[in-house]
Amino acid sequence: MVIAIAKYYGWPLDQLDVVTAFLYGIMKELVFCAVPEGVDLDGDFDCLELVKAIYGLKQASRVWNETFDEFVCSIGFQVSAFDPCLYIKVSWGSKKQSSVSLSTSEAEYIALSLAIQEGKWIRRLLCEILAATNETGPELKIREDNQSCIKTTKNPVNHGRAKHIDIKYHHIRDEVKRGEVKLEYCETSVMLADIMTKALPGPRHTDITAALGIHACSH
Template sequence: MERNSLSTLQPRDNGDSASPEEREDYSSKTGSLMYGMTQTRPDLAFLLSVLSRYMSNPSPTHSRMIKRGLRYLQQTRDHGLVLGGVKKDPESAWSITAWADSDWKGDTVTGRSTFGWLVQLEGSTVSWRAKRHETVALSTTEAEYTALSQCARELAWTRNLFSELFLPLHMPIPLNGDNQGSLKLCRNPELHQRTKHIPLTEHHIREEVEAGNIDVQYVSTHEQVADGLTKPLNAVSHGHFLEAIRVSACPIEEAGRIIWSTEVHDDSVP
């Protein structure tokens, strides 16, 4: 996948419309990739967050990028999402860790940013999302704050699910971000001149932090797992991303599935 091509895609020229056949072909291929992404391939999330913007009027360039996405899927057809394999006392509480990140003005046409988050249960990725912001963020802090808030909503749902199943959770849930300003904003209930325009719905995360449901924590950009959901990565970084989200090669008969690992990893052993 060519990183520069993906990050600089433009809408089709005004007055130039795709044929019905082109739109149908583009939609079909995008849908095929989308199915894989929603089931077992979070590594496709950013690609589809970009390419799905052009469904109504795809250009030949967009179609070429879709084909590259399919080629990548073909090259990694033996990959699956691995769950389990972590040593855990059956009687102990479950551990959830979340990651949220955002670029800033990554969409060169609208000026909007792309956020991404993922949730890991005992080290296994169980939910994820990559999406363009609905409005233009005026700063990196605002973009990252919105990403954290969006992830907090998923964590609230996850927490309620575990409660209904009578499964204990380690609380508070760590939510990792790589922007200090946005983390301070999560802990500060006051409105300031530079942030008072942020929609009130995004301040939901402040209640979650104050209630002790979420603990926002700082990680460096190099340690930010959700980085691969907000921008194209080079080959080395993409490999680290796959390792972090536990998408790895598996027996070909299990390709594309969720794999339950029988190999136990004990993080306490060096």
């Protein structure tokens, strides 16, 4: 499908062929092989340990895939939930807020504004791509774990808790009112971003890292 869309729009495609790809996989299992004919070794050896995969080995394809997957994920790509051969670059950002927030709700409100800006750009890009297949663009859903922040976006009255917030951030209300953005409450128990902002208990930390696909380099 990706190639068909690229063909429709005339986009350039880059193709990469890793020479002797199977030889780059690092063996994690203990595998031995017979000493090849014509090879003379010091000592009486009947077998050799394989450190790297070789072509024809039963595990060669899987070992190379694991090596490739670890590298691609380490540079910011994420494997698709629908196709294990498709990797997608994850868009993310970390920015210090320029204004001083007087409450956590206000800080969440400002961060929500930035998330919507990024989300709208991605949605428009997807709408342009999917136009080639006569499909409508996906609905923009933003998950927010602060209920007070969600109520502020739906309340048209500038009450005491929001009237001092810079007016440029109140575009959120217009987006929600027009139905271009749908806010969904995300409970703390399923909020994966908590690992970035809180000191979590060991079991909870382990669950979130597993859900995010983060693995220790030593494993």
